[in-house]
Amino acid sequence: MTAPDGQKMWGGRFERAPDASFYEFERSWSFDRRMLPQELALNRAWARAIAAAGILTDEEAQRIVAALDEIEARAKSDPAWLDASQAEDVHHFAESALIEKLGPLGAKLHTGRSRNEMVATEFRMYVKDATRELRSAVALLARAIAVQTKTNLGIPMPGTTHMQHAQPLLLSHWLLAHGEAFQRDAERFAASAASADACPLGSGALAGCAFPLDRKALARDLGFSRITANSLDAVSDRDFALEMLFALATLAMHLSRLAEDMVLFATPEFGFIELPDEYSTGSSLMPQKKNPDAWELIRGKTGRIYGALFALFTTCKGLPSSYQRDLQEDKEPLFAAHDQALAMLKIAAATLAATKFREARLREASQDPALVATEVADYLAAQGVPFREAHEIVGKVLRAAEQEGKSIREMPLDRLAAFSPAFGRDLSTVLTLESALARRGVAGGTAPGAVRAALEDFNARLAKLEEKP
Numbered sequence: 001m002t003a004p005d006g007q008k009m010w011g012g013r014f015e016r017a018p019d020a021s022f023y024e025f026e027r028s029w030s031f032d033r034r035m036l037p038q039e040l041a042l043n044r045a046w047a048r049a050i051a052a053a054g055i056l057t058d059e060e061a062q063r064i065v066a067a068l069d070e071i072e073a074r075a076k077s078d079p080a081w082l083d084a085s086q087a088e089d090v091h092h093f094a095e096s097a098l099i100e101k102l103g104p105l106g107a108k109l110h111t112g113r114s115r116n117e118m119v120a121t122e123f124r125m126y127v128k129d130a131t132r133e134l135r136s137a138v139a140l141l142a143r144a145i146a147v148q149t150k151t152n153l154g155i156p157m158p159g160t161t162h163m164q165h166a167q168p169l170l171l172s173h174w175l176l177a178h179g180e181a182f183q184r185d186a187e188r189f190a191a192s193a194a195s196a197d198a199c200p201l202g203s204g205a206l207a208g209c210a211f212p213l214d215r216k217a218l219a220r221d222l223g224f225s226r227i228t229a230n231s232l233d234a235v236s237d238r239d240f241a242l243e244m245l246f247a248l249a250t251l252a253m254h255l256s257r258l259a260e261d262m263v264l265f266a267t268p269e270f271g272f273i274e275l276p277d278e279y280s281t282g283s284s285l286m287p288q289k290k291n292p293d294a295w296e297l298i299r300g301k302t303g304r305i306y307g308a309l310f311a312l313f314t315t316c317k318g319l320p321s322s323y324q325r326d327l328q329e330d331k332e333p334l335f336a337a338h339d340q341a342l343a344m345l346k347i348a349a350a351t352l353a354a355t356k357f358r359e360a361r362l363r364e365a366s367q368d369p370a371l372v373a374t375e376v377a378d379y380l381a382a383q384g385v386p387f388r389e390a391h392e393i394v395g396k397v398l399r400a401a402e403q404e405g406k407s408i409r410e411m412p413l414d415r416l417a418a419f420s421p422a423f424g425r426d427l428s429t430v431l432t433l434e435s436a437l438a439r440r441g442v443a444g445g446t447a448p449g450a451v452r453a454a455l456e457d458f459n460a461r462l463a464k465l466e467e468k469p
């Protein structure tokens with residue numbers, strides 16, 4: 001069996017057709033067909049550019065552009081046409097379809113160019129589009145966070161370090177902490193788009209185009225803000241894709257951390273949230289179960305996205321200068337990571353929006369007196385006791401309280417006086433949850449006023465992101 005015949009892009013110097021199994025192995029149409037919109041846009045711009053360079057007449061360029069429009073329309077309305085194609089890759093597909101329509105005129109379009117620069121250009125265009133889409137999806141999640149923050153503004157929660165009770169927080173402060181991470185992700189996607197925003201066209205196979213091409217005009221026509229500086233670099237470089245994958249991996253890491261908090265909060269031990277039925281599943285065996293599958297799968301899928309980043313790093317490692325066929329391996333991991341991340345973002349946003357935080361349970365958990373131990377040390381420090389000493393004193397008080405089976409709030413003042421003469425009646429005022437929260441009014445702190453201001457600032461940035469992803 002041999003590979004399908006039809007218009008080949010490189011058949012001339014070959015006596016025999018490729019082996020069918022090898023053809024299946026080397027072709028990329030099954031996945032790079034995803035870049036057909038970019039391919040057709042590139043072809044239209046190329047037709048105009050080589051007309052300007054005197055290779056086509058304006059009338060020929062117009063006929064090519066019109067035929068490409070028809071190809072685009074058919075591709076949209078007739079997916080079976082794409083499914084049935086035996087094309088080697090997306091470039092081959094578009095060229096064959098054009099030649100089928102226009103004959104020899106269609107065969108003129110490839111003048112002065114190489115698939116090496118085309119694939120680099122289209123992949124950059126893809127990254128620019130995909131990162132915009134990802135920014136919109138990040139905005140969806142950030143919006144869900146902003147809404148929950150506003151709804152739950154005054155609810156306290158026990159804050160932890162090392163998973164041990166540390167100091168009280170506002171739940172809204174915890175929500176915005178995750179929100180800030182996602183805002184940074186949106187910025188990272190913008191940065192990877194900016195990195196992709198240089199047009200390689202005119203680089204040829206590796207050495208540059210031999211026709212008088214206006215590269216800058218061509219780049220502008222395709223929505224690029226600049227051209228690549230070196231033809232050899234332009235056909236080898238996949239940094240922009242690595243940057244997008246790094247941004248995706250970081251986003252996935254942030255999603256997995258939110259997921260882990262939610263999984264813990266859904267346990268009976270925490271009991272901080274009620275899982276939404278719509279985004280949970282049950283057990284086939286244990287009738288009582290409601291599982292946090294949405295969050296578990298988000299956490300779980302993070303691994304694939306890291307895998308995609310490392311797959312491309314590994315592909316690029318040690319490649320000699322110029323285009324190498326290995327680079328065809330760049331697309332599948334990025335496409336898959338893009339799809340997974342979008343799905344993860346959408347499910348995270350919807351699940352978070354549908355989650356009910358249990359105020360009563362959060363308030364109860366925040367009453368743990370251990371959470372105000374720092375307040376007692378601060379109190380002593382405010383009376384002039386050196387902080388290191390104050391820390392030591394409070395530690396001893398806590399140990400004594402523990403031995404007596406009391407909380408620090410229950411220690412009578414005369415008992416406390418034995419530890420330090422600095423303890424006074426007003427101590428009880430700092431031992432409250434409200435006081436511990438209110439004292440942290442510094443910008444970025446967890447006091448109610450500071451969190452309200454932070455939410456306002458968060459919303460202002462989010463509105464910009466939603467407006468212009």
Ligand code: ARG
Binds near residue numbers: 325328
């Ligand atoms: N399918 C190829 C890829 O994705 C396109 C470039 C092929 N270039 C070549 N000289 N065979 O990288």
